[in-house]
Amino acid sequence: MNKSSIAFEKQIRKTRFTTVISKIIIYFVLCIWAFTTVYTLFWVVNNSFKDKTVILTDSFSLAVKPILDNYETAFNKLNIGRAYLNSFIISGSTVVLVMVFSGLTAYAMTRYTFRLKNTLYLMFAGSLLFPAFSTIVPIFRMVLQLNLVSHPLGVIIPQTASNLSFAIIVLMGFMSNLPLELEEAAFMEGCNVFDIFFRIILPISKPAFATVAIFTFLWSYNDLFMQMVILRKRETYPICTLLNEISSQFGTDFGLMASAVTIVVLPVLIVYLFLQKNIVKGLTAGAIKG
Amino acid sequence: MRKLLAILLVIAMSISIFSACNKAKTVDDSPTPDISTPQQETEPEKETVVLRTVSMFGGTDPSAADYQQLISNFMKENPHILITDESATADETWKARVTTDFSSGNDPDVVFYFTGADAVQLIETGKVVSIEEIREEYPDYASNITDAAMSFMKEFDGKHYAVPIRGFYEGLFCNTDLFEKYGLDLPTDWEKLEAAVKKFSAEGIVPIAASFSDVPHYWIEHFILAVGGYEDHKINPKDTYPESWAEGLKLFKTFKDMGAFPVDVNATKNDITTNMFYDKQAAMILDGSWIVGGIKDPDTTTVLPVPCAPGGKKDPSDIIGGFSSGFYISKKAWDDPARRDAAVKFVQYMTSNEAIAMFAKVAGAPAADVPTPEGLTAVMEAGIKMGGQAKNIDMPIDSRLSKEAWTYLVSMIGSIADGQVTPEEVLQEVVNKNK
Amino acid sequence: MLYKDKRPLIVFIVPSLIILGIFLYYPFIQNIINSFYEISGLAALGGGKYIGIENYKRMFADPGIHQSLKNTLYMMFFAVFFQVGIALVLALMVDSITRGAQFFRTVFFFPVVISATAIGLMFNLFYSYNGGLFNQILLKLGLERVLWLSDELAIYMVSLPVIWQYVGFYFVIILTGLNGIPQDIFEYALLDGVTGVKKTWYISLPLIWDVIKVCLILAITGSLKVFDLPWVVAPNGAPKGLTHFLGTYMYFKTFISQSVGYGAAISVLIVVLGLVVSFTVNKVFKRDTIVY
Structure with a gap:
């Protein structure tokens, strides 16, 4: 045992007591917040097993005798599998495109200094603010001219545009802190910027990309308005649009709505769990060292 | 795992791009046969x-x-x-x-x-x-x-x-079992309506299920109709508004002060209030024929025209519909x-x-002369009877007012009922917006 | 050295700008043009009557705009302090534990994925005066029922679900930032006796400063656009339009009142306001970027 690790040991003993107290407080707070979030999902799933007539009067009790009617209606009336595939095609492609373009742009925005940089940043921030309702008509006209109405690309391209600024801004936040030394060293060894981007920046930024991918997937997946306006044929409907058919946004069949929400939420949670594995502690440090 | 995901996403991309080409192709293909196949000219109806x-x-x-x-x-x-x-x-x-x-x-x-x-x-x-x-x-x-x-x-x-193809009517739907339980007459005239409101309110039952923030439309029309009658209701106020409209809208405050509406009438939602009526927590609801399908107990539910207000010009049988x-x-x-x-x-x-x-x-x-369908519930029959007996049927006010004017009027109902603005001020603005 | 040569910028930035230009900026320029017209209904778009800056003049006199502007500023304040604030605290807490961290990371995300329609309905059933969950609890405790969506309380009651739903979003972003801090920095800190709150204050926070700044910008722009959840919880700004935000008011004017030109002017206002506030935040919170 060397000197530093003895000091290390002492330090740990000294703080052990306060650590226990603070741990208790931390877990208490976390559990309270977790209760509110878990309860909500439970509430939705629980109500999806109830008859529509009791939900408004009795939504907070446990569905003791769960019924599957709502799911049967959904699965019998609609081609859920096909809709899942459509959603996957649209949102998956949007994620890939957004990752590629936003990764390149965010990298350049954090590394280069150039004259229009601040203007560009404000332009990106500004486009976060465009309400979808005020840009939909020109977008639809263009999609129409490109002959992409009722085609996945007709949704993928506009959605890529509307998620791009968000992705660029978030990625910039993550990338601006990355150490420059590695890049300088690689440059000395003869790498060009593209090598550096693909060999160094991408691997270190994996957690950042995973986070941005999750939200891009989510926004695109839940973007009912754009999907409704552009996709007209039932066989091209993604899952949200299809389920909106049976539980219209302002409709009254809350049992169906609860089951629809459950059907919609499931794959997103799976994608989240899947991508979240990349946002694990220590990965970044390992990547830098390695 | 990440590689798997990447591969899946790339496949997804290629599917979508592939189907793009596919589509473009079919679109390009379709016009060509028209030019190349001459027999179409001889049999144009087959096209x-x-x-x-x-x-x-x-x-x-x-x-x-x-x-x-x-x-x-x-x-x-x-x-x-x-x-x-x-x-x-x-x-x-x-x-x-x-x-x-x-x-x-x-x-x-x-x-x-x-x-x-x-x-x-x-x-x-x-x-x-x-x-x-x-x-x-x-x-x-x-x-x-x-x-x-x-x-x-x-x-x-x-x-x-x-x-x-098909029309609608609006009417005052009543849970007759609640009226029986408290020994009340159905609201066939204004006194009975007010008596029922007061009694139910005292008994802790919501007299009239309504939501001002969501859909106050029916009460706007019917209060105006109850005072102004068919002739005044039909007016499209371009330069000035009929006096009866202001009198009609004043009834919002009168009724709210009487406790006619749910306590949260300004912020509750239509779904919730409709359900209150279905579940017998509320005695009456003013709504359209589209709600009859959801009524759980059609035998103890009926529908009546809103009665004529004191001093009003409404024929008791007049309804809104069309x-x-x-x-x-x-x-x-x-x-x-x-x-x-x-x-x-x-x-x-x-x-x-x-x-x-x-x-x-x-x-x-x-919308055409076809025989009355069979198998109707009691309340559906009551609705058809009400429509048949009506002396005048008028379309709702919002079919005439400009969207701007109408949505403004709707948004002010809560404030009118609370006495924060007068109906006269609101109607003046409605006229201004109704260009 | 490495970034002296500016030519690669074309490859890095131009593709994004082309996509944004065609599918966001161009449509929004159209929107700006529309804001100088009187257009009744989307079908009339492209027609309409040129009325100059009438729509903008109208905004100054419109009490609906004043109310929504006030509420939006409230929402912005809540979003910055509570949404980002709570998310930051939760993220620091989850970051400091090992047991159960995975669990909390997963469940905090739930509200973000559940549609506004479902969450809105749940809160409607919390707030409902007759038989709502909150009032049922109060009655059981022997207390008086409360009108949750009264004129005074409504704005807070409508903001609550909005704030709560998106805490998970900022939580994930901040947590990602925290996880990016190399472990060895903390090990050195521990040797120097820097622990607990001090560690957080002097090491973690400065290192994720840029990420927090991003969260602030997203919270500000988000509250200017907020639409779907308030619309489900309290449609048409219920009660009496007191809970309208700029986002809901713009929707209301465009789709319900069919004043498309006026709605276009409101969205210009949203963008201008957002730019001004984001710009200020960027200036105020400007710090030298710290690299690990």
């Missing part, structure tokens, strides 16, 4: 006409299945017409989709849409063809529709555009000789007596 139709008979609409059945029957009878139907549940997004189509040059050929204020933008911009114009070429078009139904289709320019939607043929379809004929055929098929009987069996009154 397939593709007709794009949009309606609100989608999702869980009770008529959705019937509508699809009618479409497939129509295509069997007319093998040269191919219908691509884009029906969906009617909500604001659906309306936005239809109007976006029209403004982008993607006009559907036939559309089942609302009349009145919703249709103004389609008519003003010349997107739809009037029935008068269609009849010059097809004299039989919409000839089976009753004059009464057709009169509701008259638009601001005096012409008719939509062909109606026809508020129908089939339109777009200008774009009309200007294309091939689709013109197909579109007319389609609308005629969908508005034939047989089709109208099918649509009307779910709810509301048929």
